[in-house]
Amino acid sequence: MREVVEKKVLSENDRLAAELRQRYREQNILCVNFISSPGSGKTALLEKTLGSFAPGTPVAVLTGDLQTDNDARRLMRYGFPVRQIVTGGTCHLDARMVERHLNELGFRGPGLLLVENVGNLVCPSSYDLGEAAKIVLLSVTEGEDKPLKYPGIFHRASLMILTKTDLLPHVEFDPKLALENARKIHPEIDYLALSSKTGEGFDQWLAWLAALQQKTRQEAPATIS
Amino acid sequence: MHEVGIASSIIESIEAEARRRPDAQFTAVGVRIGELSNVDRDALAFAFEALTLKTPLEHLRLEIEWCPRRQKCLACGEEFVVKDWELTCPKCGEARSTCIGGTELDIAYLELEEPCEKS
Ligand SMILES: Nc1nc2c(ncn2[C@@H]2O[C@H](COP(=O)(O)OP(=O)(O)OP(=O)(O)O)[C@@H](O)[C@H]2O)c(=O)[nH]1
Ligand SMILES: [Mg+2]
Numbered sequence: 001m002r003e004v005v006e007k008k009v010l011s012e013n014d015r016l017a018a019e020l021r022q023r024y025r026e027q028n029i030l031c032v033n034f035i036s037s038p039g040s041g042k043t044a045l046l047e048k049t050l051g052s053f054a055p056g057t058p059v060a061v062l063t064g065d066l067q068t069d070n071d072a073r074r075l076m077r078y079g080f081p082v083r084q085i086v087t088g089g090t091c092h093l094d095a096r097m098v099e100r101h102l103n104e105l106g107f108r109g110p111g112l113l114l115v116e117n118v119g120n121l122v123c124p125s126s127y128d129l130g131e132a133a134k135i136v137l138l139s140v141t142e143g144e145d146k147p148l149k150y151p152g153i154f155h156r157a158s159l160m161i162l163t164k165t166d167l168l169p170h171v172e173f174d175p176k177l178a179l180e181n182a183r184k185i186h187p188e189i190d191y192l193a194l195s196s197k198t199g200e201g202f203d204q205w206l207a208w209l210a211a212l213q214q215k216t217r218q219e220a221p222a223t224i225s
Numbered sequence: 226m227h228e229v230g231i232a233s234s235i236i237e238s239i240e241a242e243a244r245r246r247p248d249a250q251f252t253a254v255g256v257r258i259g260e261l262s263n264v265d266r267d268a269l270a271f272a273f274e275a276l277t278l279k280t281p282l283e284h285l286r287l288e289i290e291w292c293p294r295r296q297k298c299l300a301c302g303e304e305f306v307v308k309d310w311e312l313t314c315p316k317c318g319e320a321r322s323t324c325i326g327g328t329e330l331d332i333a334y335l336e337l338e339e340p341c342e343k344s
């Protein structure tokens with residue numbers, strides 16, 4: 001006989017992610033989840049972003065990698081709380097890892113929580129971390145067809161950031177085509193282009209982030225003052 | 226290879242179900258995989274087989290239903306399957322539509338045989 005089950009394969013992760021989302025809402029934390037192929041420039045973007053914040057800005061970073069705490073060490077130099085999540089072979093972060101490391105970090109809102117996922121364009125997009133937005137990075141050295149090859153993440157991301165634009169003169173890459181491809185998958189996806197090396201495009205990126213923070217604040221329960 | 230993780234999540238669900246009904250004999254599990262789910266069918270089937278090998282679930286069949294991306298037109302309500310990334314409504318030509326299918330990563334059903342009453 002056939003018994004109807006009808007549940008999400010990742011229902012346990014979804015449950016934990018919903019708890020995290022609830023916690024973020026209560027504490028007025030804006031959590032964003034950065035996803036890209038290995039080496040597209042997630043850590044570099046975070047470094048430059050942290051560098052732009054005044055000391056004491058309420059911001060924390062969780063950074064995931066298969067091995068090593070290199071990224072955390074790079075990010076710690078900016079004086080904000082950073083914690084490395086070493087997944088030990090798992091190719092994505094899940095809600096349980098985030099919950100545990102967030103507790104260890106002792107970060108409480110209100111504030112900004114930046115989560116760098118494991119470098120991988122496929123698996124991280126299946127695992128909800130309770131974030132307000134997924135941000136997908138695509139570097140100019142990767143090819144314009146990436147959105148069509150990895151539609152899952154471009155479908156779920158709120159924002160696509162084209163990175164390493166300082167290299168555009170040296171590579172054959174058409175940003176317009178890359179964006180067209182992304183919008184074939186997700187017509188409403190936001191788009192920014194920047195270089196973490198020269199800082200080009202950073203004002204727009206910081207403005208995008210501030211606007212999202214503003215929106216989150218307005219939606220938060222107006223209890224804490 | 227996150228299909229291994231997906232396969233073990235499926236297996237955990239079946240095991241939980243098996244604990245609830247220790248007498249039942251599970252024969253198949255049905256899952257729905259959407260084209261936007263980032264899960265590769267063959268890799269999932271392979272991982273599932275590898276993980277159940279020489280376990281009580283060794284003979285369990287994994288039945289995968291592949292779900293294409295489907296959209297619903299915001300103007301006329303037409304529901305259509307997306308081919309070649311064409312999101313425009315085939316009925317009325319409206320460009321705006323919402324995604325209603327293709328992200329599935331669900332366990333749909335279990336096939337099981339319950340033993341007859343022992344007499
Ligand atoms: N020219 C140039 N190089 C960059 C830029 N951003 C990052 N890089 C370089 O690209 C390489 C990878 O950058 P990371 O920031 O470590 O990339 P990642 O996405 O964090 O990598 P993983 O965490 O390993 O997935 C490094 O050598 C960076 O110096 C950029 O804007 N311009
Ligand atoms: Mg990194």
Ligand SMILES: [Zn+2]
Pocket residue numbers: 298299300301302303314315316317318319
């Ligand atoms: Zn229509």
